[in-house]
Amino acid sequence: MDNYVQKISKSVSLVASKKTWIEDLAVQQLVKTSELESMTSVVGMPDLHPGKSYPIGAAFFSLDRIYPALVGNDIGCGMSLWQTDQLISKLNKDKWVKKLKDLESPLSSEWQSLISEERTHRNIDSTDFDASLGTIGGGNHFAEFQEVDEIFNDDVFSNLNLDKNKAILLVHSGSRGLGHSILDAYLSAHNHDAVFSNTQPFFEYMHEHNMALRWAELNRYLIAKRFCKSVNINANMVLDVNHNLVTEAVIGHQTGYLHRKGATPSDKGVVVIPGSRGDYTYLVKPLDNDIALNSLAHGAGRKWKRGDCQARLSSKYSKEDLNRTKFGSRVICGNKELLYDEAPQAYKNCSSVIESMLDAGLIDVIAKLKPVITFKTEGPCS
Secondary structure, three states: OHHHEEEOOOOEEEEOOOOOOOOHHHHHHHHHHHOOOOEEEEEEEEEEEOOOOOOEEEEEEEOOEEOHHHHOOOOOOEEEEEEEEEEHHHOOHHHHHHHOOOOOOOOOHHHHHHHHHHHHHHOOOOOOOHHHOOOOOOOOOEEEEEEEEEEOOHHHHHHOOOOOOEEEEEEEEOOHHHHHHHHHHHHHHHOOOOEEOOOHHHHHHHHHHHHHHHHHHHHHHHHHHHHHHHOOOOEEEEEEEEOEEEEEEEEOOEEEEEEEEOEEEOOOOOEEEOOOOOOOEEEEEEOOOOOOOOEEEOOOOEOOOOOOHHHHHOOOOOHHHHOEOOOOOEEEOOOHHHHHHOOHHHEOOHHHHHHHHHHOOOEEEEEEEEEEEEEOOOOOOO
16 A cells, blocks of 8 residues: 555655656645645646646645635546446447437427426526526536446446346546536636635635536436436436535544545445546545545546647547547547547546555455447537
8 A cells, every 4th residue: 555655745746656657847846735824735646737827637635614616627527427328239430420410509499397397306597508408518517428347346346237138338527618617707806816714705705616516416317317318218326426525524623624636435335437438447445544534546647738639649540530449449539620629639548546454554446447439529519
């Protein structure tokens, strides 16, 4: 275990072996963030990589204040996993690729009854961004139909009501323009400064933040329903977790605020950790620990900066090459730049991320899934 938890300073840890490739800038950002006022503990995950101002793939614990800029603009970004009733043996990829169209326009009037019902159930107010409900967005967001490749713990797998013979749907998205608007308003008023707990700005931000979390969860729910409807199948949700958020937490004997920036909670039961569209996804069971701020990696983590990938890859791979993976899976992505930015080569190998967490005693692996059809975006990123 000790070889997989690096102690960078008194308050900064990194869950990664010495062999795990972590960009120096990401570690520098991790240390810099630990120097914020009232920040007592910071933990980088093995998928750590640089962000614009703060590193992605980390958790941060502060005592008497929160840092909304640290949470970022995609409040509630997360993953939901669904078990479908579609037998893998009868899934025709060519037909499904043709059917998975027109999934980025606003939901039609036939969806409004369900949206209204879910909004009431989830206590979500109407917003100026509701036309985006049921849409994935750009960047690293996706919806992916998967198949079970290998099961390592039959009991836990079965208890989740999963079926190894049927397709699974994984949805990765967040609060879209709503989260952007909340952060923009905060930055206009407070810049990157913290706000103290139990003050008016604190209550105002947390109200908007918590609404965005529920909105993001509804968004993933509607995306899953929409994708299943397009290929005429049914599905049940297995899990849904957010990995961009701040919550009150008790760490050790201290009560404070746990910020997760691209970090999966380890206190919500079984979770999913995806690789790139050309890599495996892992279903894992978190183990009790006191070294990682109740958090895990949220994916494979980037190796290359966005915008650099097309220049790196275009001489070796055509657009058509990138529309298929080594698994024989299909990729639906109408945005050429995004197709290259999100290529498997731009990401770390997810198995190295999983290995670090296994050897640090943070997880047990339940199952390994592989992609069948990955949907990114059909047009310009939004």
